[in-house]
Amino acid sequence: MARKRLPSETRIARGVEQILVERLPSGWSLRSRTGAFAANSRIDLLIEITSPSGERAVLAIEIKRLLEPRLVPEAAEQISMLTTEALPAALPVIAAAYLSPRSREILDDFGIGYIDTTGNVRIEGSSPGLFISTVGADRDPWPQKSDLQSLRGRGAARAVRAIIDSAPPFGVRELAKSTGASAASVSRVLELLEREGIVTREPRGPVLAVDWQSAIRRWATDYDQAGSNMAATFLEPRGLPTIERRVRDKKLTYAATGAFAAQRFDPIAPARTATLYVVDVTKAANRLGLREAEAGANVVLLEPFDPVVFDRTISRDGLRCVAPSQLAVDLLTGPGREPSQGEEILRWMRENEDAWRS
Numbered sequence: 001m002a003r004k005r006l007p008s009e010t011r012i013a014r015g016v017e018q019i020l021v022e023r024l025p026s027g028w029s030l031r032s033r034t035g036a037f038a039a040n041s042r043i044d045l046l047i048e049i050t051s052p053s054g055e056r057a058v059l060a061i062e063i064k065r066l067l068e069p070r071l072v073p074e075a076a077e078q079i080s081m082l083t084t085e086a087l088p089a090a091l092p093v094i095a096a097a098y099l100s101p102r103s104r105e106i107l108d109d110f111g112i113g114y115i116d117t118t119g120n121v122r123i124e125g126s127s128p129g130l131f132i133s134t135v136g137a138d139r140d141p142w143p144q145k146s147d148l149q150s151l152r153g154r155g156a157a158r159a160v161r162a163i164i165d166s167a168p169p170f171g172v173r174e175l176a177k178s179t180g181a182s183a184a185s186v187s188r189v190l191e192l193l194e195r196e197g198i199v200t201r202e203p204r205g206p207v208l209a210v211d212w213q214s215a216i217r218r219w220a221t222d223y224d225q226a227g228s229n230m231a232a233t234f235l236e237p238r239g240l241p242t243i244e245r246r247v248r249d250k251k252l253t254y255a256a257t258g259a260f261a262a263q264r265f266d267p268i269a270p271a272r273t274a275t276l277y278v279v280d281v282t283k284a285a286n287r288l289g290l291r292e293a294e295a296g297a298n299v300v301l302l303e304p305f306d307p308v309v310f311d312r313t314i315s316r317d318g319l320r321c322v323a324p325s326q327l328a329v330d331l332l333t334g335p336g337r338e339p340s341q342g343e344e345i346l347r348w349m350r351e352n353e354d355a356w357r358s
Contacts, residue, residue, distance in 0.1 A: 006142045007097045007117060009063045010034075013045050015117035016061065016095045020047065023121065023132050027052035041086040045095065055128035059113070060090040066142075067094070069102040069197035076110040091125050098140050102196045102218060138221070151192070152222040154306040155185035161308050162186060163193065164215050164325045167357050169206045179311075193218070212357075213346055216325060220332040225258065225275075228305045232281050233297035234290035236274075243274045243288065243299055244319060250287050253279050255313050255322045257330045258300070262341045264316030265324075265348050275300040275330075277309045277322065314356065324349050324356045 007015065017032050024030060032047045045061040062079040072094075079092040093113035096103075099120055107114045113123040119136030143149045151160050162179035163186070172190065176183040190207065193199040196218060200209040236243050240260070247254050256264075258275035278284035281301045285292065290299055304310075312323040321327065324345060331342030349356060 006065050009044065009065060012063050012065065012095055012097055012117055013061075016045065016063075016115050017047070019115060019117070019119060019121060020049070020132070023134060024049065041082055043082065043086070046090075049130065051128040051130075053128070057125045057128055057130050058087065058090040059093045059123065060087050061093045061095050061115075064094065064096045067096045067099065067103060068195045069100060069106055070195055072103050072106040072197065073110070076107060076112045079112060080110070091123065093123060097142060098137065100140065100196070101138055101221065102198070102214070106197060149192070150222045151189065151219045152228075155182055156189055157219070157223065157228075158182075158306055158308045159185040159189040160193075160215060160219050161311070161323070161325060163189060163199070163207075163210060164212045164219075165312055165323060165357060168210055169208055171206045175207075180308075212325070213350070216328050216346070217332070220329050223329055223333055225302075225330045225334045225338075229277070230281065230303040232285070232292065232301050233294060234285055234299040234301065235293040235297055236288075236290055236299050240271065240274050240298065243276075246288050247276065247320075248318065252284060252287065253310065254284070254320060255310050255326075256319050257302070257309075257322045257327055258334050259331075259336075259338055259341060261316070261319070261321035261327050262331060262338075262345060264319060264321060265327075266341065266344045273298050273300055275302065275334075277302045277304045279303070312356075312358075 013034055021030055029050045030047060032045060034045050035042060043060050044063040047059040047061060049057045060083045062075065064075060067075060075094055079094060083090045083092040091113055093115060094107060095115045097117050099114055099116040104114055104120060115121045116136060118141065119134050121132050121134045123130065123132045151157065158181045162175055162181045166175055172187050173183050176186050190199055193215060194201060198211045198214045198218060199207055201207045255277045257277060259271035260274040263271050278301050281303050284301055309322055309326055313320050314323060328342050328345045328349065331338045331345055
């Protein structure tokens with residue numbers, strides 16, 4: 001099956017105009033010009049938006065066919081400088097065929113507007129009052145054939161755990177040997193994270209820096225606590241203290257995660273469910289004396305996507321918990337209030353980096 005070709009700059013410009021026209025309120029109008037010049041500087045696309053009262057907003061748009069997150073800061077600085085020097089009243093905007101969640105996040109940090117042909121748009125101006133924000137695709141419709149696109153799967157997950165949990169500098173083979181991850185998987189995951197602007201490395205050399213918070217958030221876009229592991233729900237009528245006592249007495253191989261583990265880091269977040277990784281759900285349920293149940297369940301047993309969940313566990317008040325990096329991604333993709341608890345775990349990790357990162 002032939003791969004779809006990346007749109008040309010001309011098609012991107014047409015797509016941008018169409019998307020904006022469709023999203024403008026009634027009574028607003030739009031006029032565009034490609035290849036415009038201002039103060040001897042060429043602007044790919046100049047769009048003038050007029051409100052019903054006659055006020056005008058000018059968008060100075062830089063078009064990129066392909067824009068990897070690692071290249072976004074340079075593009076943001078270029079369009080910002082261009083508008084400052086040539087069109088100080090214009091709103092700087094980056095347009096592309098597709099902008100990944102990471103690219104959009106970086107553009108937000110720079111205060112630069114963006115739009116892509118899948119419908120991801122955020123443009124904000126004060127005069128006239130203009131705010132356009134819509135969500136399009138979160139997956140690239142035109143992925144580069146040879147590039148790893150997802151952190152889903154055992155090899156990628158083990159590699160990303162190794163990268164997050166290890167303090168740089170480190171080399172690919174060194175990291176693979178010390179963590180049990182495949183060198184090939186580590187290399188491909190590093191290439192993905194480098195494109196996303198999450199890791200910095202020397203050409204063909206060691207990794208120099210890792211934005212581990214962004215790595216966890218990127219992993220969370222492909223991972224799901226329940227979907228990535230085999231889950232079964234049970235009832236323990238006597239409550240969570242009984243479960244906690246039994247996992248210690250039975251000497252199970254287990255690792256607590258979710259809100260059950262999070263309350264050991266943040267006591268303000270009580271758990272109503274005990275979520276535990278175990279090697280074998282059926283055997284663990286029998287040893288713990290649990291009844292399988294859907295309604296009213298207060299125990300979730302997970303057979304993990306990979307035994308890496310049992311690596312670098314941390315003991316909190318006598319309970320064996322998954323590594324903070326694993327806990328964070330489990331919470332961010334968990335049910336109910338767990339994503340907000342995931343943010344608290346990230347805060348704990350920022351404040352206690354020496355306690356969990358080797």
